[in-house]
Amino acid sequence: MCEIESWSFQTKLLHNSQKIDHTSGAVSVPIQHASTFHQYDIDAFGKYDYSRSLNPTREALETVIADMEEGTRGFAFSSGMAAISTAFLLLSKGDHVVITEDVYGGTYRFVTEVLSRYGIEHTFVDMTDLDDVKQAIRPSTKVFYVESPSNPLLKVTDIKAISSIAKSHGALTFVDNTFLTPALQKPLTLGADVVLHSATKFLSGHSDVVAGLTVVKDPILADKIGFLQNSFGAVLGVQDAWLVLRGIKTLHVRLAQSIQSAKQIAQALKEIPAIKNVYYPGLEDHPHYVLQGKQAKGAGAVLSFELASESILRDFVSNVKIPVFAVSLGAVESILSYPAKMSHAAMPDHEREKRGISNSLLRLSVGLENTEDLLKDFKTALTANSHKEKAFHRGGWQ
């Protein structure tokens, strides 16, 4: 075991406790479809009894993610939202949540429309402003909910600072680590209590599986989440667990390529006049560039940019050829999203605009395509726009 400890993160993605199936020597974890397990002793049941409670394939994934995040236990769920919802079930009526204001739209919907029905209250704050955060605290505050970098504006929250505020109030810190993954950021080592993932994104990375993961460090908290996972039953299926494990094997190489590409693209987009703003914490002029470098090993492969107008955006989207125009992110294919109508559609217009998520904002998740191909595609799509605009100003196409 001590050898495994000393290997780098990159190596441990491939060589971990799940490296070899001890029954057969297989180098790929077997998919255990069994829903139930024979019990040999009426008085002492085996480790596995029913697949919702524990399944060997899902357990392999849960062990791997726990090790990656440097936690003690991991839990796999049927989606990122299932992971998030299950974690929020730790709360009771009357409890209060301080949550980041530009949170993912699905989490926003869950907190405002579902948790509120159970009498769990919330306050949205700008998590990057620690005074704002302190102002929002109530005696009943039990959870601080962080996304860093945030979606879609890529604001960076000081996880260590929030965790220490939470600790001093006896509250828990939840961090959604989807955008960076433990390859770049390990919130548990920065003081957070619960790490949440939409494993649909970078962890699995191929746009072909919906999954969520949770990791905690404290064994008592682990038992509570384990109890909720089994009671709520939003567990991940075995084929999907296996697919996520398969995706994790190339996490390091995929991220290395996509980050390099994202940085080049962010820099190039800044030079284009039709683009008003570029949001990427890997750019030196990003307001949280230093903090990002301090708490994470990289800025990730997601960036957002604001076009000069909604009509330019619409033309751009219809002209680009390579990226998929779709929801989701973190895939081998580059994905271009329109937060106003996609990830943040569940947020009322005024709330959305207040948060700076305008109708001319696009989010780009950079995939593995050749960077030059992508940049050429974007530039061509924008040039087509400017021709059209010019033609329009001269009196239209006709």
Add this chain to the structure above:
Amino acid sequence: MHKFDTILAQIGNRSESATGTVNPPIYLSTAYRHEEVGKSTGYDYIRTGNPTRHLLEKAIVELEGGDQGFACSSGMAAILTVLSLFQSGDEFIVSKDLYGGTYRLFEQGCKNWGLLCKYVPTYTLEVLEKEISERTKAIFIETPTNPLMEQANIEEIANFAKNHHLLLIVDNTFFTPLLQQPLKLGADIVIHSATKYLGGHNDVLAGLVVAKGKRICDLLASNHNALGAVLSPFDSWLLIRGMKTLSLRMERHERNTKEIFRYLFEHDAVTDVLYPGRGGMISFRIKDEGWVNPFLQSLRLITFAESLGGVESFITYPATQTHADIPEHIRFETGVCNRLLRFSVGIEDIGDLINDLEQAFVKARTEGIQCVK
């Protein structure tokens, strides 16, 4: 045309507009409804054609620069499908340094069907000229060879083959189209064990064939369907998934292998290092045969297993694993001795890999000496 990275990342995307799916569906249906007599969507029965398999076949055609592709249930099934182009009495010229499974198929299968293989030590034109007869129909090459990593000049052999009206068949498993596109150099057929680098995760068994020219493609299509050694939809999909990261993986495999080469080359427990300068496969000879077993047993990170091309590092002992089916005297003659190890370098951290080799060498040496005592 897009560059390799882009083609790979985009395999199967925009394949249908009904749902706009980014990732292609796995079509498990074995049969397809016919609207009326004589009217088909182009798909009739899964063995003949399957939409998921077609996406894979289309991708490998684009990558290899061929006309048509055929996905088979294993690399050996791909070779067998290609062999079905020939008939009793035909002869092939193949290299002595050959994957053991192919050798077994040639010796145990082909002989019974009246196909004769002539083994040559190298692919120099002189040697080929000497072995050619009126019955020779094809030259079958692996380059680089397995496990001795010798490279053939595909272009030169292709010209020779053309002049003599022979087909040139190239097994491109070790390099993949990223590093070598034999069809562009004049070969007629490319074969892959896609289980290796193309799949890349040690979790799918598959073979691919890509050919050029209508006559050969039509015949292969017919035989592919007739023999029926086709790849399942799920495995086709899994292979597509693997191929999306091929370029990244290969880059890392190669970078790591070049470091390993330098390390092994300097090591005094190693007598020879065989590396063609590209790709992720490297072979080396340990000084003392008695050190081989303790060395393999001492590896903590690298897996001692057959197969290659996966993200995890594998070391193989050709003498008892991949080349066990080749008689010992032939093995020795070609250089596949009992001190030879083949290393498929994975994408792990290079420092971790070298540390693992180093500690295994140290243990092998102490235990090897103990054996002598």
